[in-house]
Amino acid sequence: MEENLMNIKKLDPGLHILATPIGTANDITIRALDILRFADVLVAEDTRVLRKLMEIHGVNLYGRKILSYHDHNGEMQRPKIMTLLSAGKVVAYASDAGTPLIADPGFSLAKIAIENNIRVHAAPGASAILTALCLAGLPTDNFFFGGFLGSKSSQRLKNLEKVQDLDATLVYYESPKRTLSALKDISKAFGSDRTVSVCREMTKKFEEVIRGTLDEVINEIDARVSFKGEVVIVLGPPLKKEVSNDELYSALQIALKEYRIKDASAQISEQFGVSRKRTYEMALRIKADLNNLK
Numbered sequence: 196m197e198e199n200l201m202n203i204k205k206l207d208p209g210l211h212i213l214a215t216p217i218g219t220a221n222d223i224t225i226r227a228l229d230i231l232r233f234a235d236v237l238v239a240e241d242t243r244v245l246r247k248l249m250e251i252h253g254v255n256l257y258g259r260k261i262l263s264y265h266d267h268n269g270e271m272q273r274p275k276i277m278t279l280l281s282a283g284k285v286v287a288y289a290s291d292a293g294t295p296l297i298a299d300p301g302f303s304l305a306k307i308a309i310e311n312n313i314r315v316h317a318a319p320g321a322s323a324i325l326t327a328l329c330l331a332g333l334p335t336d337n338f339f340f341g342g343f344l345g346s347k348s349s350q351r352l353k354n355l356e357k358v359q360d361l362d363a364t365l366v367y368y369e370s371p372k373r374t375l376s377a378l379k380d381i382s383k384a385f386g387s388d389r390t391v392s393v394c395r396e397m398t399k400k401f402e403e404v405i406r407g408t409l410d411e412v413i414n415e416i417d418a419r420v421s422f423k424g425e426v427v428i429v430l431g432p433p434l435k436k437e438v439s440n441d442e443l444y445s446a447l448q449i450a451l452k453e454y455r456i457k458d459a460s461a462q463i464s465e466q467f468g469v470s471r472k473r474t475y476e477m478a479l480r481i482k483a484d485l486n487n488l489k
Contacts, residue, residue: 206233206285207316210308212301213287214294214320215244217425218398220251222321228252230318234287236279237261238272240300241291248289264288266300273304280313292425294322298342298368323397324366327427330404331364331392334432338364344377351377355384360470365430371395374426375416381430382409386468390431396424438467440477447478456482 211230216222231237231245231254239245242261249256264272280286288301295301305315328335339358344351344367358365369377374393381391387410395403401424405412416422443463450459460475467474 206230207314208280208283208285209314209316210280210305211285211287211316211318212295212305213289213318214322215248215289215292216398217292217321217323217326218396218402220248222398223248223252224318224320226318227320228254230287231289233285235259235284236276236286238264238276238286238288238304240265240289240295244291245289264300264304269300269303273307276304277307277311277313280308281311292321292323294320297322297324297340321398323368323425323427326397327366327392327394327429328364330394330397331429332404332406333364333390333392333429335364337362337432338366340366343368344380346373348376348380351380352384355381356471359384360472362432364432365428367428367430369426369428371423371426374422374428375413377428378409378413378416381428382413383465385409385430385433386465387413388468389434392429392431394427394429395422397427399424433470434468438469443467443469443474443477444481447474447481451478451481 206229211234213227213230214224215227231249237245237256237259239261242263245261246256262272262276264276276286288295288304290299290301296305308315324340328338339361341354341358344354367377378391378393382389388408391407391409391412393405393412393416395401395405405415407415446463446466447459450463453459454462456475456478460471460478463478464471464474
């Protein structure tokens with residue numbers, strides 16, 4: 196029966212981007228299964244993961260091979276895949292988990308396909324970002340996804356500085372080994388009382404969401420013997436604090452007696468929970484006023 200369907204079901208030519216489960220295997224759409232069943236060519240970030248998913252759902256390969264496509268072989272594989280697409284083939288691409296092209300090597304493949312007037316189709320489905328936002332209990336009307344913050348503290352702090360004035364919920368992917376150090380850097384950049392939800396092992400057996408202030412969540416994770424699983428950090432918007440310019444001005448005057456402008460503005464920014472831009476500009480004015488008096 197299905198073998199006959201292989202000759203009947205027609206998919207539009209082009210690159211089909213399909214979302215796959217982030218944990219529970221049943222979190223895949225009927226459309227995605229159809230694409231896997233009827234595509235001419237299958238491409239996967241990890242061929243073993245896709246093969247197992249197809250086996251679970253009874254999708255037969257019918258002699259088709261699954262091409263490997265990831266960060267390390269992308270440059271070599273893209274020309275081969277483009278040749279297939281240019282020949283009018285239906286090519287399906289699946290990442291390890293979730294929606295492809297989101298912090299995923301498939302972006303370069305889709306980009307070059309579009310540049311060559313190859314149609315790109317998207318079959319939506321599971322997404323770690325959206326799942327974490329649903330579980331976090333934090334505002335979802337305005338959010339910013341920042342990918343991975345970085346492996347080094349200096350890199351993380353630099354990335355956080357770019358969004359310190361952003362009035363939105365922030366979402367980041369993180370390695371379980373770096374989660375604690377990343378949270379400490381976020382606390383350093385934004386203050387320890389900002390709300391956060393750390394989502395771990397979403398849709399899997401040991402799914403967990405740790406909610407609280409940065410200080411509370413850091414203490415909770417720090418006390419654990421081990422911390423494993425895929426992690427998404429969801430950081431609440433900045434706390435609304437009404438701090439007068441007079442308060443900041445007085446505090447900066449004192450701080451500038453001991454520290455340089457940059458350090459003084461950073462210290463007062465963290466102390467009052469206001470943006471560094473605001474304290475830095477005020478510190479510059481204070482210094483300029485002092486120089487004019489000399």
